[in-house]
Amino acid sequence: MRSITFSDAELLNGLATQDEKVLREYYVLFYQSIRRFVLSNNGNEEDARDLFQDALVVLFQKVRGGNFELTCSVATYLYSISRYLWLKELNKRKWVTYKSVDLEDFIDTSSDIIEISEYNERLKMYRLHFDKLSSDCKKVLSLFMEGHSIAEITQLMGYSSEQYTRNRRYRCKSWLIDSIKAKFGHEIVGYGNNKDN
Amino acid sequence: METTRTIEQYLEGTLKDEERQAVEDRAKLNANFRKMIRLHKEVNESIRDTNLSEFYDLIRKVSGDYFHSSDSVLQAHEKKHRPVSHRIIFCIAAMLIFAAIAGAILKLTVSKGMSAAELYQKYYSVYDADVIYRSAQAEETALDKAIMSYDMGHYSEALKMLNEIADNDHDNCLALFYRGLTCMETDDMERAIRSFRDIPVDWNSPFNEHRNWYLALSLLNSNHEEEAAEIFQQISAGKGYYAEQASLILQKLKF
Numbered sequence: 001m002r003s004i005t006f007s008d009a010e011l012l013n014g015l016a017t018q019d020e021k022v023l024r025e026y027y028v029l030f031y032q033s034i035r036r037f038v039l040s041n042n043g044n045e046e047d048a049r050d051l052f053q054d055a056l057v058v059l060f061q062k063v064r065g066g067n068f069e070l071t072c073s074v075a076t077y078l079y080s081i082s083r084y085l086w087l088k089e090l091n092k093r094k095w096v097t098y099k100s101v102d103l104e105d106f107i108d109t110s111s112d113i114i115e116i117s118e119y120n121e122r123l124k125m126y127r128l129h130f131d132k133l134s135s136d137c138k139k140v141l142s143l144f145m146e147g148h149s150i151a152e153i154t155q156l157m158g159y160s161s162e163q164y165t166r167n168r169r170y171r172c173k174s175w176l177i178d179s180i181k182a183k184f185g186h187e188i189v190g191y192g193n194n195k196d197n
Numbered sequence: 198m199e200t201t202r203t204i205e206q207y208l209e210g211t212l213k214d215e216e217r218q219a220v221e222d223r224a225k226l227n228a229n230f231r232k233m234i235r236l237h238k239e240v241n242e243s244i245r246d247t248n249l250s251e252f253y254d255l256i257r258k259v260s261g262d263y264f265h266s267s268d269s270v271l272q273a274h275e276k277k278h279r280p281v282s283h284r285i286i287f288c289i290a291a292m293l294i295f296a297a298i299a300g301a302i303l304k305l306t307v308s309k310g311m312s313a314a315e316l317y318q319k320y321y322s323v324y325d326a327d328v329i330y331r332s333a334q335a336e337e338t339a340l341d342k343a344i345m346s347y348d349m350g351h352y353s354e355a356l357k358m359l360n361e362i363a364d365n366d367h368d369n370c371l372a373l374f375y376r377g378l379t380c381m382e383t384d385d386m387e388r389a390i391r392s393f394r395d396i397p398v399d400w401n402s403p404f405n406e407h408r409n410w411y412l413a414l415s416l417l418n419s420n421h422e423e424e425a426a427e428i429f430q431q432i433s434a435g436k437g438y439y440a441e442q443a444s445l446i447l448q449k450l451k452f
Contacts, residue, residue: 018248018255027263032345049264053256060252119239126243127250145245174201176240177233 008074015056016063026056030075034082042090051089055082057120058113084113129179137172144169204237311449313425317418320442324378324407340372347375352382363392370396374408381411386419406432410439417446426450 006014006025014022031052038048058081062068070077130138136157143153154165206212207220224231243249311319325348343358359376362369373395380389393412400408409428416425429450432443 018252020255020259023255023259024263027259031263033341049260053260056256057249057252061249064248120249122239123243123246123249124253126240127253130240130244141244145241170198170202170205173205173237173240174198177201177236180236180240 008070011074012059012063012068012070015060023056026078027052030078033075033079037079037083038086041086042093043086047086047089051082051086054085054117054120058085058116061116061120081113085117088114126176126180129176129183132179133172133176137168137175140165140169141172141176200233201237204234207234208238208241313417313420313422313450316446316449317414320446321381321414321418323382324411340369340375343372344375347379347382350382352379355379356383363395367395370400370402371404374404377408377415378411381415386415389415390419390421406435406437406439410443413443417450422450 006022011022011025013019015026031048034052034055035045035048038051039045043051055078059078072080130141133141140153140157143156148156150162150165153159153169154162157165157168159165159168203212203216203220207217212220220234224234339358339362343355343362346352346355346358356376356379359372359379362372363376366372373392377389377392380386380392390412393408393415396405396408409432413425413428413432416422416428426447429443429447432439433447434440
């Protein structure tokens with residue numbers, strides 16, 4: 001389906017550049033068809049909302065990657081991503097042999113959709129834990145990730161020495177990792193699941 | 198904290214050669230350590246990737262606005278259709294029950310058959326547009342909108358759009374089907390019949406079963422009982438979704 005206001009290229013570009021107006025158009029144009037698909041396939045309203053968001057983030061990741069080539073309309077591609085993610089979700093929910101009711105044209109999407117979606121989920125969760133750190137820790141870790149040198153960070157943060165800055169950074173990172181592991185240790189780190197320790 | 202320090206320095210590439218080798222050897226033998234390295238790496242990516250977190254924030258904002266406005270529309274729709282008070286509902290319900298009981302007694306004493314109008318009232322229900330069709334063609338965007346208008350009860354708006362679609366594309370069976378349904382809702386049975394009949398008999402679509410059912414009901418409600426009965430017989434013999442209801446109508450229909 002082609003947007004009345006935006007072409008497919010504009011829709012993709014708008015997504016990559018996080019254009020709010022374009023993102024609104026995605027909801028107006030495509031949400032109802034995804035919703036109908038989910039509701040027709042053992043999902044509820046909340047599932048539909050979550051799925052649509054996940055599909056948008058997957059598309060966003062693909063588009064901003066740079067070498068993404070669209071071989072169908074944005075509508076069909078987004079529907080196909082959603083369909084793929086939802087069938088995986090049904091599989092998780094033990095609808096193992098579920099045969100979907102399809103309301104739209106769809107294409108075969110590559111298996112990296114799931115990989116991207118799961119990666120997005122993990123990053124989202126890490127970010128939630130990061131947001132719970134003290135503002136001081138968040139700032140130190142962010143400055144490191146932005147590529148500032150130890151000397152710059154020491155100065156910016158007003159710390160007494162570069163060694164203190166290094167230690168502060170590792171301590172903050174340790175807290176963050178411990179916080180994530182405490183909540184999701186089994187899923188992420190796989191404690192107790194491996195015999196080769 | 199020492200493990201964190203080692204892993205972070207490994208990821209930065211600031212370890213000495215022998216230290217780096219030691220980390221890699223440990224990772225080869227220890228799956229949990231490998232996972233820890235991956236966790237550190239991904240956590241760093243999540244901190245670095247402010248673009249993604251901004252995108253999540255934007256989605257939250259846009260979806261919040263979108264669903265808020267959708268909910269407002271729904272609430273307005275519900276409010277519009279909300280009865281004045283429970284007392285009125287109770288009175289109406291009591292009257293309806295009384296009328297139904299009286300009608301049933303009268304019917305049992307007078308006749309076992311039902312008129313076409315009665316059968317129509319009994320068996321007609323609004324087609325729930327739970328299935329929407331969309332593809333990459335531009336005119337089907339209009340069809341989506343028309344179906345949504347039908348679904349929301351905006352029949353005049355839906356009819357206008359469906360007429361335009363059907364006029365431009367005589368083979369658009371789905372538009373003809375929904376136009377038939379919309380005409381039924383606006384009590385224009387003759388036009389509904391024409392629209393349903395414009396669809397080929399052998400329409401290869403899951404909607405064909407619904408078309409036949411609603412065509413038969415339209416005929417029933419416009420004094421074409423014999424033609425309706427023919428279609429009900431086909432539906433009844435087909436063992437499809439409406440087969441049982443079609444059989445019951447045939448049993449009760451009196452010409």
